[in-house]
Amino acid sequence: MQRIKQTAIRIYGWLELRLQLEGPVKDAALHPVPRNTASWWYVFGSAAFTLLFLQIFTGILLALVYVPSAGEAWNSLNILNHQIPLGWFLRAMHGWGSNFMVAIVLIHMAQVFLFGAYKFPRELTWILGVFLLLMTLGMAFTGQVLRFDQDAYWGLGIGASIMSRVPFIGGGLVHLLLGGPIISGPTLSRFFALHVFVIPGTLLLFVFLHVWMVLKLGINEWPMPGRLVQRSTYIQEYHQLAHEDGIPFVPGAFWKDLIFSGAVLAAVAVCAFVFGPFGPGGQPDPSIIQTVPKPDFFFLWIYTVLSYLPPAMETPFILIVPLLGIAFLLALPFWAAEGEKSWHRRPVALLAVSTIAVCWGVLTHLGATTPWSPHMSAWSSDPIPVRYLQSATPLVRQGAAVFQAKQCRNCHSIGGAGGERGPALDEVATTMTIDQLRFKVVTGGGNMPAYGKNLSPAEIEAVVRFLETLHPANEPPAYDASRRAVETSQAVDRAPKPANRNAAP
């Protein structure tokens, strides 16, 4: 036992004489950090670091089998899922790892922002962090494409369409993105090169610099209300804090990083085991039209925004807003480099983060349920509920048949089944008179197409008569007051006249 220990020490000594890493490593591990930075709020950066290496490791393992060829990628993914032992688990780890990565990176960014860690002298750390965020999203997008199925294929088309909106050079940029005129072999190859070589290389460089600066400048101290950051005094104050009230980073603060990183890895593994890998979905064949492409969860908010933007605002919004957002993030440490760090004294910051978080959550939820999408098969699935037709005249029944056959149900629901793009029509007769219904069906308006050309006059009459019956039993349908006056006077004209007393018997 002693001999083994001696040998180990000698080997270590041999390596250390040549590598001379012991000094820097010890410095990094044992450097003093302010006591209250040993907090659970500070673990997200290291968790992101851990996930990065998990992704690199699982990615390399996947690359041993995955074929980045447009013709074979889908097949190789299915072989990974079904034929390689635990290939499904590896794919699941990589997919869930990426979901966790985006979430942890966003949480880390929010925490750093709320703790004022972008202020002097950590402005460059923040700026590199913004680029790291963009690169993480770039990895998420390129990774999604490499899972080359229908969602990836049409998602690429959406990316190309967004690129095409850049003025003047849009067409050329589309060609660069796709590596040609259409989504094909060269497209997947360049996304593979981006996802495996270009972005990870840049990521590793930026991560190294980011962590280097955290070590050199020290971790952000716990923000105290009233303790202002000032360029002239900060470095001295921080040095004092770290050395007089400091604890060694390892093990003082690092144990929390270790535990959280371990927990995150375990969580990824549990999700991978329980939920399995993502897809691949249908074959990436553009001639398969019956498909509803959707992005991964972290892009659902963009999906929602692009659905709700009015057409005229679409291009300016897509081109300008992301640039403004990124410019703001990059400029933040320069116009807010000094001052209060604590969120107790920064209401605007707190409000901004909560508003963005709520908006992001709502947009993501909407993107998951997609109420704006017509339900493509609603017109041929659920029948009209029987209770609506029980005492219906033949014309009303015919109207119900027209309603069903003309895909109205794709956008409008009746009896709880149908699309959500337009309003539910169960009580439409209480809000629209029969003339308004006729007008609406014929001319459309808002987000409804005009059906005047697609329905014959008889069909229009029938469907309107059917819609007129859609009201609760105890409520009469909407009625135009002027029609009532006309019909009353017509009734008076038609009523039998009282006998003329002066007439001859």
Added chain:
Amino acid sequence: MSYVGQPPGKPAEQTVSASGAVLAESHAGAHTISRRWLLFNAGIALNGIVGVVLAVPVVRYLLAPWKKDSSYDSWVSLGATDAFPVGDTRLAFYKNPSSNPWDGQTDNVACYVRRESSDQFRVFAVNCAHLGCPVRWFPQSQLFMCPCHGGVYYADGSRASGPPERGLFTYSWKIASGQLQIDAGQMPTLSNTAKLVKISIGHGDCSCSG
């Protein structure tokens, strides 16, 4: 960069001894010209020139796909005109003319062919004019519907509702020896439209034509 001390271009005449040269360098710093610094700068210049020369083919390689749309397009056949009844809109398929051997199924491109009369066709791309998702044709209601963001188009391709800013993209077509052909190859986007179509936000005609 200005030099003080010995004039350039005469390294052979430096008679200073090795230690003296080191002393001279350490006293005068990097501003003293010496053979070493001259050769060093020559090395940087050589690498710069080689780099610039190498950059030309590299940049050309990277920008190779950046071409005019028409250089990717050519005429492809969609089949005999008899396959498209008058008044109908049918899905047709073709193999993209700009293709690579390893493209797999991505070369199977679809398009909608609407035969308006015996000699008039309109061929639409399946890509929605909003962001490119595949639209679906419903013959009963004579509408194209897009599943992604809810864009809807009329039978003639004009925009009916939703986020699209224009009507469906169309291809130039011609009839050659009984076959319907289209000028295709480029995926249509707002910047690479197959053919210019007037932007129309139609509401359809009233059915009371009489």
